[in-house]
Amino acid sequence: MSAPVHHLPFADLEVLLQQIFERHGTSAEVARSLAYNCASAQRDGAHSHGVFRMPAYVSTLNSGWVDGKAQPQVEDVASGYVRVDAQGGFAQPALAAARELLVSKARSAGIAVLAIHNSHHFAALWPDVEPFAEEGLVALSVVNSMTCVVPHGAQQPLFGTNPIAFAAPCAGNDPIVFDMATSAIAHGDVQIAARKGELLPEGMGVDSAGEPTCDPKAILAGGALLPFGGHKGSALSMMVELLAAALTGGNFSFEFDWSQHPGAKTPWTGQLIIVIDPAKSVGNRFAERSRELVRQMQAVGLQRMPGERRFRERELSAREGVMVTAEEWAGLQALAG
Amino acid sequence: MSAPVHHLPFADLEVLLQQIFERHGTSAEVARSLAYNCASAQRDGAHSHGVFRMPAYVSTLNSGWVDGKAQPQVEDVASGYVRVDAQGGFAQPALAAARELLVSKARSAGIAVLAIHNSHHFAALWPDVEPFAEEGLVALSVVNSMTCVVPHGAQQPLFGTNPIAFAAPCAGNDPIVFDMATSAIAHGDVQIAARKGELLPEGMGVDSAGEPTCDPKAILAGGALLPFGGHKGSALSMMVELLAAALTGGNFSFEFDWSQHPGAKTPWTGQLIIVIDPAKSVGNRFAERSRELVRQMQAVGLQRMPGERRFRERELSAREGVMVTAEEWAGLQALAG
Numbered sequence: 001m002s003a004p005v006h007h008l009p010f011a012d013l014e015v016l017l018q019q020i021f022e023r024h025g026t027s028a029e030v031a032r033s034l035a036y037n038c039a040s041a042q043r044d045g046a047h048s049h050g051v052f053r054m055p056a057y058v059s060t061l062n063s064g065w066v067d068g069k070a071q072p073q074v075e076d077v078a079s080g081y082v083r084v085d086a087q088g089g090f091a092q093p094a095l096a097a098a099r100e101l102l103v104s105k106a107r108s109a110g111i112a113v114l115a116i117h118n119s120h121h122f123a124a125l126w127p128d129v130e131p132f133a134e135e136g137l138v139a140l141s142v143v144n145s146m147t148c149v150v151p152h153g154a155q156q157p158l159f160g161t162n163p164i165a166f167a168a169p170c171a172g173n174d175p176i177v178f179d180m181a182t183s184a185i186a187h188g189d190v191q192i193a194a195r196k197g198e199l200l201p202e203g204m205g206v207d208s209a210g211e212p213t214c215d216p217k218a219i220l221a222g223g224a225l226l227p228f229g230g231h232k233g234s235a236l237s238m239m240v241e242l243l244a245a246a247l248t249g250g251n252f253s254f255e256f257d258w259s260q261h262p263g264a265k266t267p268w269t270g271q272l273i274i275v276i277d278p279a280k281s282v283g284n285r286f287a288e289r290s291r292e293l294v295r296q297m298q299a300v301g302l303q304r305m306p307g308e309r310r311f312r313e314r315e316l317s318a319r320e321g322v323m324v325t326a327e328e329w330a331g332l333q334a335l336a337g
Numbered sequence: 338m339s340a341p342v343h344h345l346p347f348a349d350l351e352v353l354l355q356q357i358f359e360r361h362g363t364s365a366e367v368a369r370s371l372a373y374n375c376a377s378a379q380r381d382g383a384h385s386h387g388v389f390r391m392p393a394y395v396s397t398l399n400s401g402w403v404d405g406k407a408q409p410q411v412e413d414v415a416s417g418y419v420r421v422d423a424q425g426g427f428a429q430p431a432l433a434a435a436r437e438l439l440v441s442k443a444r445s446a447g448i449a450v451l452a453i454h455n456s457h458h459f460a461a462l463w464p465d466v467e468p469f470a471e472e473g474l475v476a477l478s479v480v481n482s483m484t485c486v487v488p489h490g491a492q493q494p495l496f497g498t499n500p501i502a503f504a505a506p507c508a509g510n511d512p513i514v515f516d517m518a519t520s521a522i523a524h525g526d527v528q529i530a531a532r533k534g535e536l537l538p539e540g541m542g543v544d545s546a547g548e549p550t551c552d553p554k555a556i557l558a559g560g561a562l563l564p565f566g567g568h569k570g571s572a573l574s575m576m577v578e579l580l581a582a583a584l585t586g587g588n589f590s591f592e593f594d595w596s597q598h599p600g601a602k603t604p605w606t607g608q609l610i611i612v613i614d615p616a617k618s619v620g621n622r623f624a625e626r627s628r629e630l631v632r633q634m635q636a637v638g639l640q641r642m643p644g645e646r647r648f649r650e651r652e653l654s655a656r657e658g659v660m661v662t663a664e665e666w667a668g669l670q671a672l673a674g
Contacts, residue, residue: 080417081447081617110418111450111611117619138584155638166576168583176579178572229566235515235643238630239503242513246505246626247475249619254633274448274611280418282454282586289583293575296591301492306572 006329007321013051014039020054020335024061026068033092037123043322045313048188049124051328056265057122058335065264066090066120072097080109083248086119091143091271094119095128106137106275114273117250120266121145125165126179126307128273133167133175136287138276141165144244145267147254149183149225152234155210157224160253160267161187162240169278170294171287177307182237183225190216190225243272343666344658350388351376357391357672361398363405370429374460380659382650385525386461388665393602394459395672402601403427403457409434417446420585423456428480428608431456432465443474443612451610454587457603458482462502463516463644465610470504470512473624475613478502481581482604484591486520486562489571492547494561497590497604498524499577506615507631508624515643519574520562527553527562580609 014035021031034057042050061068070089074097077083082102086094094116105112121143132139145160163186165179181187185204193200194216207213208222219225227233245252250270258264278286294305317323324332351372358368371394379387398405407426411434414420419439423431431453442449458480469476482497500523502516518524522541530537531553544550545559556562564570582589587607595601615623631642654660661669 077617078445078447080449081614083617083619085619108415109446109448110415111446111448112417113448113613115618138579151634151637151639153639153641154634158633158637164573166572168576168579176575178576180569180572228569231643232517232565232570235503235517236501238513238634238643239505239515241630242475242505242627246623246630247613247615247618249622252626252630252633276450276584277418278584280414280420281452281584282420282422285586286583289589290579293578293583293589296495296589297488297491297575300488300495302488302490304490306568306575 005326006324008324010039010043010317010322013042013322013324016332016336017051017054020058020332021061021068023335023337024058024068026061030068030070030090030093033096034090034123037092037127039322040127041124042324043314043317044310046124046310048186048192051324051332052188052192053122054332054335059263060120060122060265063261063263065258065261065268066266074098074101076101080105080112082112082114084114084116084119086116088118088268089120091116091119091121092123092128095271095273102273102275103132103135103137106277107279110280111274111276114275115248115270116272117248117270118268119250119271120268121271122266124179125163126167126177126310129165129167129179130175130177132275133169133177136169136279138168138278138286139166139273141271141273142240142244143271144241144250144253144269145187146256148187149227149237150206150210151238152227152231158254159227159234159237159241160269161225162237162244162253164236164240168290169287171291173291173294174308174311176290176294176305177310179307180228182227182233182240184228184233185225187225190219194220244270248272342663343661345661347376347380347654347659350379350659350661353669353673354388354391357395357669358398358405360672360674361395361405363398367405367407367427367430370433371427371460374429374464376659377464378461379661380651380654381647383461383647385523385529388661388669389525389529390459391669391672396600397457397459397602400598400600402595402598402605403603411435411438413438417442417449419449419451421451421453421456423453425455425605426457428453428456428458429460429465432608432610439610439612440469440472440474443614444616447617448611448613451612452585452607453609454585454607455605456587456608457605458608459603461516462500463504463514463647466502466504466516467512467514469612470506470514473506473616475505475615475623476503476610478608478610479577479581480608481578481587481590481606482524483593485524486564486574487543487547488575489564489568495591496564496571496574496578497606498562499574499581499590501573501577505627506624508628510628510631511645511648513627513631513642513644514647517565519564519570519577521565521570522562524562527556531557581607585609
């Protein structure tokens with residue numbers, strides 16, 4: 001990969017990405033939502049979900065597989081339950097459309113769930129949960145993706161990389177946020193390793209014959225990923241299929257057929273978000289207790305909290321600008337036309 | 338371990354365990370709740386949570402550390418939120434006391450949470466969630482335990498084994514149920530391996546000097562466990578601390594001090610249970626969709642679903658009686674007096 005050469009203000013990157021999305025067929029609202037998400041990932045050093053993804057976003061939009069102008073339909077189902085039909089569009093604008101209702105239900109009922117279906121999710125998951133923690137809420141989200149993970153004990157892939165993201169407030173600190181693929185490695189990281197010509201650690205994936213391999217290109221050429229942590233990660237991946245697809249009314253990772261849409265890249269599935277209001281807990285001291293846990297984790301020698309790297313990168317980007325490689329910069333200019 | 342010699346009807350084992358609990362200071366109600374849980378684990382072949390646990394139950398009751406006659410106090414906090422103060426007793430009777438309210442809230446609000454604190458949990462977690470799935474509900478539970486797991490990247494133990502359990506209905510099938518420690522191995526399984534003189538696989542734990550070991554006795558003698566799946570399992574274990582302790586008002590795994598109660602064995606922490614009503618989902622087809630996922634998992638070669646072994650053992654126990662070794666049987670007779 002080329003040396004980084006461009007450092008630009010976050011807002012400038014956001015505007016550029018918005019232009020690209022709009023130029024390739026999204027509404028202004030959808031462009032704003034996706035550009036913010038993608039620019040945030042780049043800013044926070046989460047490069048596999050940063051501007052690296054833009055060519056694939058453009059490809060999937062051009063293929064007609066996803067509706068960049070979809071108007072999400074929000075349904076108020078019960079005092080703790082909101083459903084959104086994303087109408088074949090992206091999940092982020094569907095979440096944005098339901099967010100206020102979801103938060104108001106969580107604060108009133110103590111817990112609320114948002115079930116999004118008929119949606120495409122192609123981004124990091126932590127940007128979906130972190131803002132809840134910034135409002136003092138606890139959030140958990142799961143999204144299923146596309147078949148590329150062999151269930152533990154099975155012979156062929158079935159699950160998606162099926163991430164789980166969690167966010168919780170922490171008094172006087174950045175929120176505690178993690179976002180983990182239930183696969184041993186994220187798909188974007190395999191693509192990046194393949195591009196760089198690097199080998200992966202053992203236990204990440206299998207080749208097209210189902211044999212273990214450390215070659216990311218073999219994984220991408222008809223191979224598959226393995227779940228993290230053996231049967232436990234596999235059970236969690238199954239849980240993500242059940243919550244993000246069966247419960248929302250979305251497709252399982254193995255169900256959608258994009259063969260009629262050459263260039264399609266985005267999984268057409270579902271997403272579940274659970275939001276809890278810790279103000280309902282005994283003594284209403286959640287954020288202080290969370291701070292105490294962090295303190296104790298540091299006391300036993302933990303150098304870096306889960307998600308902490310992102311906040312460090314974010315500070316750096318705020319001081320020095322968001323870093324984009326020369327190659328990426330040229331690519332973005334070309335996509336912006 | 339001795340060869341199995343006793344096969345007894347489930348109901349007989351339950352009555353025997355009830356007698357033991359009552360003889361050692363629990364109320365009849367608490368005895369019923371714990372005996373059902375423990376006998377179920379034995380019946381389902383989950384031996385590390387079966388009658389193997391009875392001497393420790395008796396020890397902890399005799400130590401005065403747990404109140405076997407506690408009356409849980411249930412608080413109806415919001416349309417989706419129930420709190421229980423277990424009053425220093427066991428978590429299972431606290432769940433039993435709040436269960437009906439929790440289910441009614443889940444059915445009405447679509448989702449509800451039960452936050453138990455000031456509670457001792459010393460049992461398998463799947464018996465807490467499986468009954469919800471039998472009623473057509475989806476349930477997720479977490480409970481923190483006692484410091485014995487080194488966070489990934491840290492030098493000393495802090496977290497408990499902190500299990501996550503999940504249950505979901507599946508049309509025409511046993512429910513889908515899993516219960517996993519977020520440690521690489523459950524504490525009870527380390528104790529069983531130590532008793533049998535067996536070595537553990539690599540990556541399960543460290544000795545008292547913090548060095549990797551496969552010797553279960555070294556782990557028990559001042560050593561500690563590792564999380565499953567590296568930093569991901571560690572992040573999940575942290576999440577369990579936040580949900581089961583910070584959110585409920587319970588103790589973190591590292592907070593309680595039982596030094597004044599020789600023989601104390603049970604972690605005095607908290608438990609969270611989230612229950613979702615899939616009847617609120619689009620088209621209300623959750624159980625059929627869940628069945629479809631199972632079908633596809635079998636189609637890619639999965640021989641055994643998560644939790645399936647327990648249902649097979651349960652069938653066997655129903656036909657042949659619940660299996661107890663001669664040594665265990667003698668131990669139970671002695672505890673029953």
